[in-house]
Amino acid sequence: MTKHRVTIREVAHKAQVSQQTVSNVINGTGRMSEQTKKRVQSVITTLGYHSNRPAQMLRTGHSRMIGITVPRFDQPFCSLFCDCVAQYARQRGYGLVVSVFGDNFEETIKETYQLNADGWIFFADATILRRIRHLKQDYPVILAGDYLGDGELDAVMMPNVDASRYATNWLIEHSDGHVGMIGASFDTYEQDAKDPDPIPLRLRHARDRNTDMRLHGYLLALQDHAIQPDWTIIRPVRKLIEAEGERATEMLLQTGDIPSGIICANDALALGALSTLSKHHISVPEQIQVIGFDNTRESHYSSPPLSTVDPYVMQYAQLAVQQLIARIEGSIEEVHVLTTDYRLVERHTTI
The missing domain is CATH 1.10.260.40 (lambda repressor-like DNA-binding domains)
Structure with missing residues (x-):
């Protein structure tokens, strides 16, 4: 019955x-x-x-569902961000639908029209989003993932440059100053490692893509201490995942120029770095200090627990959901770029 x-x-x-x-x-x-x-x-x-959502949608024209697209769940940040979005959406009386697009963001755009969400948060990297001809859809869109959309759409961002600069400065001041970085993009590395300018012009004007902005912050911190960049201890990655952190750290150790500290572009890379350092019996933080970025759940439980930049992911999610719901409910305000705060969480991978 x-x-x-x-x-x-x-x-x-x-x-x-x-x-x-x-x-x-x-x-x-x-x-x-x-x-x-x-x-x-x-x-x-x-x-x-x-709630009878089908009946509600017929009556009001709204499903009271919001959507979020993420590339994949192979790094800790995506699941953390989705959880935070779901939590805050629920507080506002909205459900959440998640679409994982892998390498086919264009196909996901088509699928969004079948999923009956009132609006969508597009969380993707800049290179994927720039392949989309029409970011503007028939529903409200908020951009996340550190891509501004040329000022045509609302976006939420982290303080990538400032936070990376602060963390690097902290590490320089708590070591001998020989600090490397893991997390430059390969195209940036290939272009800018040959540039005699301590901060290449392209990076100075970087307004999106977190790897470029976090590298910019790192280079600014070196400049703050009159340290010339040493590109042998700046290692590029293809993806912001643990395996790339392991590989990049292995390449760094093979140079023989081992830094006293490493700034990583995210926690996943930092966790990979810790794995490689452990395999080589290099003590953290006694021999090398490591700082990540994102303050993911996994950073609490690494061995040793990871020091990391906390970009206030819950605030990041709240800003995205808040602005999206405002658009869903009819806001016609000018386009906003909303930025979170940050802090450095000192755990046991730093002294």
Whole structure:
């Protein structure tokens, strides 16, 4: 036998409020006393009420679902970001649908029209997004993943340059100053390693792609201490994943020029670096200090626990969801680029 579906009318009757009040509680809108809100929420839980989303969509034209695209889950940040987006969306009365696009972002754009989300957060790297001819869709879009979209769409960003500069400065001041970096992109490395300018012009004007901006911050910190960049201890990667961190660290050790500290473009690379250093019996932090970027869950549980830049991922998610919902609900404000705060979390891979 099919279970009886509890209606808003039944919730309203039991809570002794209007149906509109119940709707406001469900959708996180309207004004009411905290006591009334808690009473309605209690009745919703007791009766087992669930929103009828198909009917709601037919009635309002909105599904109260938001979507997020991510490239894959082979690095810790993507799952952390999705969890934070889901948590804050739920607080705002929205569900979440996730689309994993791998290397085919164009196909994902087509799929978004089949998934009935009211708006989408596109989390992808700059090279993928630049292949898309039409970032503007028939639904609201927020860009994440450190790509600005040429100022045509809202975007959320991390303070990549400032945070990387701060972390590198900290590491220089807490070591002998011989600090390397893992996480430059290969095209940047091939072009800029030959540039006599300590900070190549292209990097000075980098406005997107986190690897370029974090490398820029690293080079600025070297400049702050009048240190000439040594490109033998700056290692490029193809992807921001653990395996690339292992490979890049192996290449760094093979140069024989071992730095006293390493800044990594994200936590996944840093975890790979720790793995390689451990295999070579190089003590962290006594021989080499390591700092990551993202403050992912995994950074707490590495051995030793990873020091890392915390770019306030929950704030990052909240800004994205908040701006997307504003657009869904009709905001026509000018395009915004929203940036999070940051802090350095000192654990046991630094002294």
